[in-house]
Amino acid sequence: MKRKVFATLDEAVADIPDGARIMFGGFGGAGFPNNLIQALARKGTRNITAISNNCGTRDGELGLMFKNNQIKHAIAAFPGPHANYFLERYAAKEVTLELVPQGILCERMRAAAAGLQGFYTTVGVGTEVAAGKEERVIEGQRCILEMPIHADFALIKAQKADELGNLTYRLAARNFNPIMAMAAKTTIAEVEEIVPVGAIDPEHVITPAIFVHRIVKAKGLRYA
């Protein structure tokens, strides 16, 4: 069996290079891989393209990475009212932003995961989001073309993993994590608990192990 369980957070992120495209799970304070984010801050990887719903909550979540100026481009749906470090960098033109409707952000990642070269949608037609995008009429409705979002790494948070990498989540902390796990080339999951292979009922697996490459155990961190 391929060894996926890493002993430390720092080892789990040790090979993430400058310029990497990285997805970060989490929504509304729940399901953020905050321990992995801190490890990536310690490592000091720079010029990151970050794909995440939001851009940090003060010093927490991606806030730490914007504070350290590790991110050069963000792809997000809701940068957020408490993303002060992002907003400072954005105002200073040290970081650029592609703002994406939230469900379309999900589907663009899912297209990457599914080997699809984009899709047409009515979402965003006639808005700033449509700027520069191909438009056509399908079934009588104006649509725009949305392209896949790929990533080199996904940093995600799950509740439980078996040693093979099958994952379960807790309540609404699931959010973006399963989608990002499928979309990135290398998925690194921080989990509260690691159990032997076979200990998770196959009926209850949310993210199948094929999508998960590294697992590290860490007590979840939350920022208000």
Added chain:
Amino acid sequence: MPDKPRLAREQIAQRAAQELTDGAYVNLGWGIPNLIADYLPAGITVYFHSENGILGMGRRAKPGEEDYDLVDAMKVPVTIIPGASFFHQADAHLMTRGGHLDAAVLGAFQVSEKGDLANWKIPGAKGTGNIGGAMDIAAGAKMLIVCMEHTTKDGSPKIVKECTYPLTALACVNTIVTDLAVMDVKPEGLLLREVAPGWTAEKVQAVTGAALHFKGHVREMSFV
């Protein structure tokens, strides 16, 4: 004669709640819509949807029962009701975009007489604006209700011929509930269905930036 008082935010929510039917699946947006859950008509059950992956969201958590893995789209700890389910964000927006929900209720900065919605960015404001799930919800809702104040704080109409704020979606709004009126967006324009107690169609028209259609006496809202 001075104008009668306008409705409080809670009363707007209470009136909008009357538009919901027993057993409906409904998404509530930020602001006034978020108050609707507290004002459902007696005897009906509504299954509230949260874009982070909850169907069957219940009341807000009481002090001491908060679980920060179970939050709504505004990051507030909530509860669930029997029959609830959890799913990832892509499925959450598949529900909004794919027309699976019975209704969605959003706040707005402006609504046009054609039902165009502007609710994600104020021109000239600092920062980037936050789209979040609004574009997916607006583009896909089978029935989109907007709850908002009828005018801005300085008295400018928020119901207009053409939106001047950045758009969320074109021709998406079905019904508008404000502190002064209930209106339906129809092919011929805005149909004034009800006015706030003590208000007349003419007085509401005077603070509306688009033509209101009505025949004879327009009934007053009731809050039984």
